[in-house]
Amino acid sequence: MKQAIELIINGEPHDLIVTPNVTLQEAIREHIGLKGTKAGCEMGTCGACTVLLGDKPILSCITLAVECTGLEITTIEGLSDGPTLSNMQNAFVRTGAVQCGFCTPGVILSGTALLKKNPQPNVSEIKKALEGNLCRCTGYNSIIEAVLDASDPSGLLDPQQDQEKKL
Amino acid sequence: MNALKLVGKSVLRKDGPDKTTGKAKYTVDVDLPGMLVCGIKRSPHPHAKILSIDTSKAEKLPGVKAVITGIDTQGIKHGFVETPRYPPDQSILAYDVVRHVGEEVAAVAAINHEVLAQALKMIDIEYEILPAVFDVEEAMSPDCPVHIHPNHPRVKDNYCNIAGKTKTQWGDIDAGFKEADLIRSDRFESHLRTHGYMEPQTAVADYSGDGTLHMWISSMGHFGKRKKLAKALGMPDATIRIHKAYVGGAFGGKIDLFSHEYCVAALSIKTGRPVKYVASREEIFIAYRHGQPLISEIKTGVKKDGTIVAQQLRMINNAGAYKGSGVVVIFLAWGFTMIPYRVENFKYEGYSIFTNNPTRAPLRGHGAPQVRFAIESHMDIIAEKLQLDPIEFRLKNARVPGEELPNKDNVHNCGLIDCIKQAAFKTDYTNRRDLRPDTEKLSDSNPMKHGIGLGVSAYFGGSLIYPNGSSAIVKMVDDGSVDLLTGAIELGQGSETVLCQIVGEELQLEMDDIRIISSDTATTPPDIGAWISGMTYVTGNAVREAAAGVRKKILRVAADKLNEKIENLKLANKSVWVTDNPEKHITYRDIFEASVTKNKGDTIIAEGHWRTMRDEPFHPSLASTKGRWTENYAFSVQVAEIAVDTETGEIKLLKATTVHDCGFPVNPQLVQGQIDGQISLAVGHAFMEDVMMKKGYTLNPSWLDYRMPLIHNVADSKGVDVITESYQVGHSFRTKEVGEGLVSAILAAIANAIYDATGLRLYSTPFSPEKVLKGLKQLKKNRGLL
Numbered sequence: 045m046k047q048a049i050e051l052i053i054n055g056e057p058h059d060l061i062v063t064p065n066v067t068l069q070e071a072i073r074e075h076i077g078l079k080g081t082k083a084g085c086e087m088g089t090c091g092a093c094t095v096l097l098g099d100k101p102i103l104s105c106i107t108l109a110v111e112c113t114g115l116e117i118t119t120i121e122g123l124s125d126g127p128t129l130s131n132m133q134n135a136f137v138r139t140g141a142v143q144c145g146f147c148t149p150g151v152i153l154s155g156t157a158l159l160k161k162n163p164q165p166n167v168s169e170i171k172k173a174l175e176g177n178l179c180r181c182t183g184y185n186s187i188i189e190a191v192l193d194a195s196d197p198s199g200l201l202d203p204q205q206d207q208e209k210k211l
Numbered sequence: 212m213n214a215l216k217l218v219g220k221s222v223l224r225k226d227g228p229d230k231t232t233g234k235a236k237y238t239v240d241v242d243l244p245g246m247l248v249c250g251i252k253r254s255p256h257p258h259a260k261i262l263s264i265d266t267s268k269a270e271k272l273p274g275v276k277a278v279i280t281g282i283d284t285q286g287i288k289h290g291f292v293e294t295p296r297y298p299p300d301q302s303i304l305a306y307d308v309v310r311h312v313g314e315e316v317a318a319v320a321a322i323n324h325e326v327l328a329q330a331l332k333m334i335d336i337e338y339e340i341l342p343a344v345f346d347v348e349e350a351m352s353p354d355c356p357v358h359i360h361p362n363h364p365r366v367k368d369n370y371c372n373i374a375g376k377t378k379t380q381w382g383d384i385d386a387g388f389k390e391a392d393l394i395r396s397d398r399f400e401s402h403l404r405t406h407g408y409m410e411p412q413t414a415v416a417d418y419s420g421d422g423t424l425h426m427w428i429s430s431m432g433h434f435g436k437r438k439k440l441a442k443a444l445g446m447p448d449a450t451i452r453i454h455k456a457y458v459g460g461a462f463g464g465k466i467d468l469f470s471h472e473y474c475v476a477a478l479s480i481k482t483g484r485p486v487k488y489v490a491s492r493e494e495i496f497i498a499y500r501h502g503q504p505l506i507s508e509i510k511t512g513v514k515k516d517g518t519i520v521a522q523q524l525r526m527i528n529n530a531g532a533y534k535g536s537g538v539v540v541i542f543l544a545w546g547f548t549m550i551p552y553r554v555e556n557f558k559y560e561g562y563s564i565f566t567n568n569p570t571r572a573p574l575r576g577h578g579a580p581q582v583r584f585a586i587e588s589h590m591d592i593i594a595e596k597l598q599l600d601p602i603e604f605r606l607k608n609a610r611v612p613g614e615e616l617p618n619k620d621n622v623h624n625c626g627l628i629d630c631i632k633q634a635a636f637k638t639d640y641t642n643r644r645d646l647r648p649d650t651e652k653l654s655d656s657n658p659m660k661h662g663i664g665l666g667v668s669a670y671f672g673g674s675l676i677y678p679n680g681s682s683a684i685v686k687m688v689d690d691g692s693v694d695l696l697t698g699a700i701e702l703g704q705g706s707e708t709v710l711c712q713i714v715g716e717e718l719q720l721e722m723d724d725i726r727i728i729s730s731d732t733a734t735t736p737p738d739i740g741a742w743i744s745g746m747t748y749v750t751g752n753a754v755r756e757a758a759a760g761v762r763k764k765i766l767r768v769a770a771d772k773l774n775e776k777i778e779n780l781k782l783a784n785k786s787v788w789v790t791d792n793p794e795k796h797i798t799y800r801d802i803f804e805a806s807v808t809k810n811k812g813d814t815i816i817a818e819g820h821w822r823t824m825r826d827e828p829f830h831p832s833l834a835s836t837k838g839r840w841t842e843n844y845a846f847s848v849q850v851a852e853i854a855v856d857t858e859t860g861e862i863k864l865l866k867a868t869t870v871h872d873c874g875f876p877v878n879p880q881l882v883q884g885q886i887d888g889q890i891s892l893a894v895g896h897a898f899m900e901d902v903m904m905k906k907g908y909t910l911n912p913s914w915l916d917y918r919m920p921l922i923h924n925v926a927d928s929k930g931v932d933v934i935t936e937s938y939q940v941g942h943s944f945r946t947k948e949v950g951e952g953l954v955s956a957i958l959a960a961i962a963n964a965i966y967d968a969t970g971l972r973l974y975s976t977p978f979s980p981e982k983v984l985k986g987l988k989q990l991k992k993n994r995g996l997l
Contacts, residue, residue, distance in 0.1 A: 079240035080233015082459070084409045085492040089914035092409055120233035129228060137227030140880040143888065144703030145230030146409035146459030152231060174922045178914060180407045180460050181703045182884060183891030184925040 049113035053078065054122030064110050068102075069093045071109035072119060080120035080149050084178070091177035094150035095119050101157040103176070120149035123156060132156050135194035136187075143181030151177045155191045164195050217712040218938045221880035222722055225708045226457070226701060238427045238456045241415045243485035247276055249475050250327040251488070252317040252334045253498055254309035257567040257907030258343035258357070261307055261336060266317060269333040274326035277481045278334070279474065280317045281306030287443050289468045291536045291572070296365045296834055297375060301533045301570070303443065303473045309338070310359055310532035311569045312907045313498020318474035320486050343567035344372070345907055347506065347529035351564045359532060359565040365834075374530045375538030375563040377545055379836040381617050387521025387556025391512025395593050398508045399585035400975040403529075403902040404895070405501040406574055407919050410459020412490040412499060414472045416479035424451045424476055431461045432740020434678050434698055437732050439468040444476055451476075452733040458702035462892075463573035464500060466742050467535070496912030501902050502574030503540045504529050507585035512556075517599045517607040522554045526561040526582075528571075535570035537563035540578040542833045547582040547955075549617060550669035550844055551627060552608040557617070559836075567907050573742070575892060579670060579955040584976065587666040587959030591966065601963075602635045605667055610846075612935075618831065620840055623945065624935035626872030627846040631667065633931060634848035634870040640665055649970020650994045653987070658858045661865075662968025665850050666959030670952025672843035673745020673823040675830040680822035681750040682736035685714055685757040687815035691785045691799025692724040693761065698738025699750045700730040704950055705881040706746050710754045712877055717758035717940055718765070719782040736818070744948035745823060747877055748843055752821035752943050759941060760817025768806045768815075769797050821943075845947030846933075847871035851960035855968045857987055860980030862965065864894050864926040867957050874936035874947040882949050886930040889954035891920045896954070897961045897978050899924070 051058045051068075053076060060075050072081045072095065081104060084092035088106035095104045096118035123130040129137070132155050142148050151174060158165055158173035165173065170191045179187060229235040266278045281304040290299035305316050317334050321327040344350040344357040355371040366376045388394055408429075415427040424446065430436045433453040441448040458465070471488045479486040490499065505528050512521035526544045530537025541561030548559065594601040609627045616622065635641060643663045645652060652660065684696040695714050699706045711725045729735060739749050762782065769787035770777045779790050787802065789795040797805075806813050824839050831838030852866040867890045876882040899918040903910040911917045936945045958976070966972050971986045991997040 073240075074242075077242070078233070079236070079242075082237075082409070083239070084411070084459075085914055087492065087913060087915075089492075090409065120231075124232050129231060133228075133231040136231045137223055140221070140224065140884050142224060142227055142230045143705070143884055144409065144460040145226065145235050145457060146237065148230050149233050171922045171925075178407075178409065178919060178921065180409055180462070180892075180919065181888045183887035183889075183920070183928060184922045185887045185928055186884060187922065188925065 047110050049110055051109065051112055052116045054118055060109070062109050064108060066109045067105055068095065068107040068109045068112055069104035072104060078119050078121050082146055082149060084146065091154065092147050092150045094153045094177065096153055096157055099157055099160050101154045120153060123152065130156070132159065132194040135190040139186045139190040139193055141182055141186040141190035147177060147179045151179060151187055155194065158191065159195055165191070215716060215938060216719060217715040217722070218877055219875065220878070222708060222712055222878055224705060225711055225722065225727065235457045237410055237459050238413045238415060238429045239410055239489055241427045241456065241487065243415070243417055246485040246487055247320040247322060247478070247482060248324055248327050249318060249320050249471070249478055249486050249488040250331050251315050251471060251474065252331050254305065254312060254314040254316055256309060256338055256340055257312050258341040259309050259338035260341060261305060261309065261316070262339055263337045264317065265335040269319060269330040272326060272330050272333060274322040275319060275330045276322065276484065277320045277478050278317060279477055280304055283477065289439055289443050290534055291467050292534060292538055292833070297534055297538050300360065303470050311567055313494070313569055314532070315470040318478060320478040320482055343907060345566050345568055345904070347527055347564050347566055350566045351527070351562060359567060370562065372565040373562060374534045374565050375541060375833065377541045377561040377834060377836060378559065379545060380558040382556030384521055384523060384556045384558040388512040390514065390520045392515045393593065393597055394510065394512045395589065395596065396510040397589045397592065398506065398974065399588065401505050401581035401584065402976050403501055403504045403904065404574060404900045405496065405902050405917065406462040406464035408460035408462055408464055411492065412465065412469060412471065412495060413488060414475045415485060415487045416475040417485035418479040418483065422450055424480070426451060426453045426476065427456045428453055428472055429458050429465055430700065431465045431702060431742045432700055432738065433730050433732050434737045435740050436468065438677060440472060440476065443468060443473050455730045458700060461702050462575045463577060463742065467500065467572060492914070493912045496917065497909045498569060500535060500570050500572035503537065503571050503578060505540070505544060505578060505581040507582060509585060509589050511589060511593060513593055513597060515597060517597065517604045519552060519554050519608050521556040523558045524548055528561070528563040529566050529568065530563045531566060531568040531570040533570045534563070536573050536577070537571055538833055542836060543578040544582050545836055546671060546840060547579040548586060551610060551667050551846065553610060568904060575889070576951045576954045579668060579952060580893065580896060580958045583666060583668045583955040584958045584962060587956065588962050591963045592972065600641065601665065602631060602641060605631055618836060618840055620842065622844050625844065625846055626933040626935040629933045630846055630848040630870045630872055633933060634665060634850050634868060637870065637931060638663065638850040638868050640850060645967050649990065650996065652970050653991055653994065653996055658856060660855045660857055660968040661853070662855065662964040663850065663852050664960040664963030664967055665848065666956035666963065667848050668952050668956035669844055669846045670744060670948050671841040672845055672948035673739065673749045674743050674841050675824055675827060676743055678737045678739065680820060681738045681753040682818060682820045683750065683754040683757040684736055684816065684818050685761045687761060687799065687803050689800065689803055691803060693718065693720065695725055695727045695754065696735045697727065697729050697750060697754060698735045699746055700741050702741055704741060704885065705878060706741065708881065709747055709877050710751060713751055713755050714758040717755060717762055720785065724785065744951050745843065747946045749821050749823055751946065753819040756819025756821065757817050760819060761815055764806065764813065764815045764817065765799065765802050768802045768809065771809065772797050772805055843945060843947055845871065845873050845949065845952050847953055847956050849953070849956035849960045851957055851964045853961060853964040853968060855965060855983065857969065860983035862898055862978055862983065864961060866927040866929070868929050868931065869953055869957070870931040870933060871949065871953060872933040872935050872947060873949045874945050875934050875938060876932055877946060883930050885949045886953050887928045890926050890928045890957055892954045893957045893961070894924055894926055895920045896958055896976060899977065901977055
């Protein structure tokens with residue numbers, strides 16, 4: 045039986061009618077058409093399909109779309125502010141943490157979620173947060189560097205939160 | 212030396228913003244109106260005769276738009292190699308016999324995945340199971356009852372199931388061995404690994420009304436791909452247009468023509484609708500091509516002073532059910548053997564053998580990791596036997612600048628000796644080796660053992676494989692910026708960034724002033740592709756020539772307008788300046804306009820071409836190795852520092868030092884990225900990855916069971932450049948490769964470090980905990996410690 049659901053993707057509501065077996069990844073890529081979320085394995089093993097549900101990174105290929113109705117979801121397209129890249133996105137470009145780029149959206153979202161929870165993580169906290177994301181190109185060295193770079197206190201990850209800290 | 216503006220700098224990737232924002236478009240992202248989905252019915256048997264195929268039920272299923280089988284593709288043959296000696300042997304869809312699990316038998320186009328899955332189930336195929344063989348030595352044994360293909364037309368030998376043979380020798384091998392003070396024989400085995408590209412195998416075809424077949428393919432070189440597709444489809448090359456899409460990793464696994472690429476094309480032609488195929492990860496593990504397992508038997512004769520006087524090798528490759536790249540890897544294995552060290556008397560035999568396993572493909576390094584693991588382990592064994600310092604032993608036999616190789620290639624400014632010396636110095640290798648006897652190492656109470664090991668490797672850069680050269684076009688735009696048109700494909704290596712750096716250097720432009728239009732067979736010139744480690748060298752020089760052509764035109768117009776001699780002019784900030792008069796200049800924008808007015812409408816366009824081995828007609832013989840191979844050899848020495856947990860058998864690569872001669876790095880950050888990625892691949896090769904097969908079936912067809920390195924497996928990786936070449940504006944340059952060769956020496960270094968830490972010598976990969984524990988137990992037993 046098809047169901048009517050509402051997904052709030054990057055702050056924008058999308059009304060969809062889907063069968064209950066449609067995954068969140070399919071809903072985002074095929075129904076809504078946002079292709080930044082990648083499908084590397086479709087069995088929850090590679091992390092390329094990572095999106096944020098609220099502030100939490102989840103694997104959209106093993107999450108059903110119907111479970112997410114009414115929930116706030118952030119995809120890679122929701123991180124930049126128009127043409128301005130987020131701190132994390134910039135850090136990935138700067139440190140050369142991008143090669144083929146297929147894992148990159150998922151890795152950046154995992155990293156973004158980490159910094160929301162823990163603005164200045166150490167290397168072992170970064171490894172823990174990114175352990176679900178496979179990258180075949182970089183060997184992960186530059187990815188760790190990128191997350192460290194993005195968490196630099198001089199960078200402004202969330203201006204509002206930073207403001208609060210200063211107060 | 213002139214100061215460089217962009218070349219040699221860690222310029223940020225051109226594709227960085229698109230790839231970090233989700234804008235970068237890959238083949239899997241191509242979505243066309245009315246698009247159908249394609250699925251493939253595959254053989255469940257490793258070897259069987261097809262008695263009948265009944266597609267009638269599937270065809271009647273509502274939503275199924277077309278079905279094709281071997282009847283539709285009968286007579287079409289293709290192969291990784293297509294030469295008179297090695298004629299193409301693969302069918303698009305099996306017609307009479309299937310020879311491996313997962314072989315393609317039928318293809319369906321349907322309106323959605325649900326209908327597709329149902330339709331694939333409704334295709335009835337009746338098989339008669341045939342006996343099969345999987346082990347390579349069983350398959351080659353003269354009395355093997357299973358004959359996978361009829362006897363090879365061109366290779367006469369006593370062995371069975373021969374796919375290919377490479378044979379070469381020089382000097383006098385018997386006399387060489389007679390001279391030797393020590394003769395040592397070893398046998399090494401490497402196992403089956405896979406590429407692990409993140410973007411699945413995928414293709415989209417859209418046959419348009421004007422007879423053009425538009426395609427998007429996750430590929431490693433569109434021009435080679437188009438050539439093979441055109442031949443298989445029986446269409447003129449020009450009617451197939453492969454469009455640009457980013458490639459989500461390949462590592463050697465996306466070179467060949469794949470059945471699914473033909474099938475989407477044929478199904479799009481048949482239905483008049485766009486058709487898309489995306490392989491599931493399970494299909495990739497079960498049916499697609501993995502790397503090349505090799506058995507290396509080496510016998511070396513050495514004099515007391517460390518001079519290698521004779522070497523004899525026999526390599527055996529398990530090719531799988533069709534030739535694939537097996538007939539190439541036995542040629543390459545010879546090459547990776549002979550490059551680094553001088554051996555006056557040499558004999559080589561390589562066999563590629565058919566088995567009922569899936570066909571094999573190149574995997575980053577294409578034989579080099581397997582070969583260097585064997586040889587560098589063997590070198591350390593010999594050094595110890597002769598009580599020679601491993602560094603001195605290697606230096607004694609290492610190639611020197613200007614040396615001619617047995618195939619008449621020249622190593623030019625070879626930096627190997629420098630690499631060896633620097634690697635030893637930077638890691639304090641000699642002092643850090645543990646020279647205690649293994650009994651002492653093993654009876655030490657600390658279960659964690661640390662070790663250091665070293666390996667040497669070398670790799671070719673570019674060779675003559677279709678289309679044998681690259682062309683490029685640079686054209687000026689009205690505003691004084693430029694467009695670069697190149698067939699080069701961006702699959703993560705950074706080709707687009709590097710090529711723009713070269714244009715920017717020649718024309719003194721900023722990166723933002725250069726737009727790159729790439730890898731579209733209709734709008735960009737042909738390119739060698741990203742699979743023979745020659746893109747920066749071959750395509751880079753083509754791009755440089757094109758940019759230099761534009762520079763010449765700019766200068767000519769400027770000289771005329773400024774009434775100055777060309778020698779007195781220089782380029783800077785999108786203008787041409789008079790050297791001794793800083794006031795006098797003309798902008799590129801004005802030059803563009805002046806050129807159109809004065810030079811009969813010339814809008815300042817130039818082309819460039821480059822071909823490696825300009826005087827050689829062909830690639831060297833795969834059978835005899837005769838003929839020149841490349842003019843571009845890269846050298847590397849890698850040092851591994853490891854920790855072995857003797858209680859669990861687990862080994863961790865703590866630090867990898869890569870000292871390499873890549874000529875000069877065009878972009879140091881991209882070079883380091885290549886090094887890090889290859890170290891990671893070697894960690895997987897050494898400790899984690901293993902495609903486990905039983906009777907032709909893959910037992911671990913997912914990333915849960917086939918473990919690739921995670922972020923926890925990251926190794927500290929340090930790259931050190933040995934600079935042997937330079938870039939000068941207006942001159943050709945010789946960069947050497949960094950994309951493949953650096954996965955090799957580190958594997959050998961790890962093996963040698965295990966020996967240094969524990970006294971355990973491993974003769975096969977992977978260095979799994981089970982193998983380490985078993986080996987240590989045996990070693991302790993042998994030493995009377997248990």
